[in-house]
Amino acid sequence: MTFYQEKLNHIKNVCYSNDAQIKAIIDTRHFIDHNFEKDLKLDVLSHIRFTSKYHLQRLFKRYYGLTPRQYLIDKRIEKSKEFLKNGMTVTETCFAVGFESLGSFSKLFKTKTGKSPSKFQKEQVSRSKLDTDF
Amino acid sequence: MKVTLISIPVRDQEKALQFYTEKLGFLIKKDAPLEGGNRWITLVSREWQDGPELLLEPAPNHFEPSKVFQDALMEAGIPYTQFDVDNVDAEYERLCKLDVVFSVKPTEMGTVKFAVFNDTCGNNIQIVETL
Numbered sequence: 001m002t003f004y005q006e007k008l009n010h011i012k013n014v015c016y017s018n019d020a021q022i023k024a025i026i027d028t029r030h031f032i033d034h035n036f037e038k039d040l041k042l043d044v045l046s047h048i049r050f051t052s053k054y055h056l057q058r059l060f061k062r063y064y065g066l067t068p069r070q071y072l073i074d075k076r077i078e079k080s081k082e083f084l085k086n087g088m089t090v091t092e093t094c095f096a097v098g099f100e101s102l103g104s105f106s107k108l109f110k111t112k113t114g115k116s117p118s119k120f121q122k123e124q125v126s127r128s129k130l131d132t133d134f
Numbered sequence: 135m136k137v138t139l140i141s142i143p144v145r146d147q148e149k150a151l152q153f154y155t156e157k158l159g160f161l162i163k164k165d166a167p168l169e170g171g172n173r174w175i176t177l178v179s180r181e182w183q184d185g186p187e188l189l190l191e192p193a194p195n196h197f198e199p200s201k202v203f204q205d206a207l208m209e210a211g212i213p214y215t216q217f218d219v220d221n222v223d224a225e226y227e228r229l230c231k232l233d234v235v236f237s238v239k240p241t242e243m244g245t246v247k248f249a250v251f252n253d254t255c256g257n258n259i260q261i262v263e264t265l
Contacts, residue, residue, distance in 0.1 A: 002210055002211025002212075002237065003209075003210035003211060003212065004210055004211035004212045004213070004237075004238075004250070004258075005211060005237075005238065008238075008241070008243065011243070012243050012244075015244065016243050016244035022244055022245060025245065026245055026265050029245070029264075029265075063244055063245045064245055064264075
């Protein structure tokens with residue numbers, strides 16, 4: 001057994017031994033993945049498997065390294081990029097990924113990706129045109 | 135500042151280029167000649183071509199500590215870096231058929247599944263799937 005494998009076993013025993021708890025957190029992530037456009041409330045999520053929303057938040061962060069809220073935001077940005085690439089308008093995209101106001105969506109999109117949704121979309125379109133022109 | 139590049143030490147750039155493109159499936163982004171037969175070679179993911187570039191750096195041939203460090207990681211089985219995949223089991227099967235040798239078979243730990251293979255250029259590389 002290599003040094004790395006020994007270390008892995010050690011980490012598994014110390015940090016990842018609670019299989020039931022890990023499974024519940026993985027299920028939570030999958031639930032977010034399939035419901036990212038809904039108005040997800042942590043207390044609703046936590047009612048399914050966990051004692052409280054604080055408990056869920058703590059465990060999610062412990063096993064994934066970020067909070068469920070941060071994960072949801074990243075998921076929504078990832079999905080909005082996909083929708084914009086596929087030609088959905090900025091407004092449609094905003095609501096399709098679960099944001100309630102265009103202003104907050106655009107601002108967050110720019111913070112996370114470095115450009116506004118409309119600029120991002122224009123670049124995608126011109127890129128695909130370039131591909132066909134050359 | 136932006137993170138756009140990660141480098142990986144390789145003993146033979148041409149051999150590395152073949153392994154990383156033909157077996158792992160990366161695409162060449164840049165390939166420019168440098169002094170002494172060295173090249174500036176960067177690769178990108180096929181499915182994320184505007185993502186970060188992977189630099190195949192011939193450091194172990196020119197800087198002894200780099201070679202020592204690379205050898206020590208290899209000996210200990212420690213991955214030099216890791217790549218994300220959608221499905222570790224599928225990649226494991228695919229790469230095994232291409233004669234890639236794994237030191238860690240697909241293993242679940244916490245919220246990830248991972249495996250470790252030898253890149254034949256001096257490094258262990260880990261592939262990871264988020265569960």
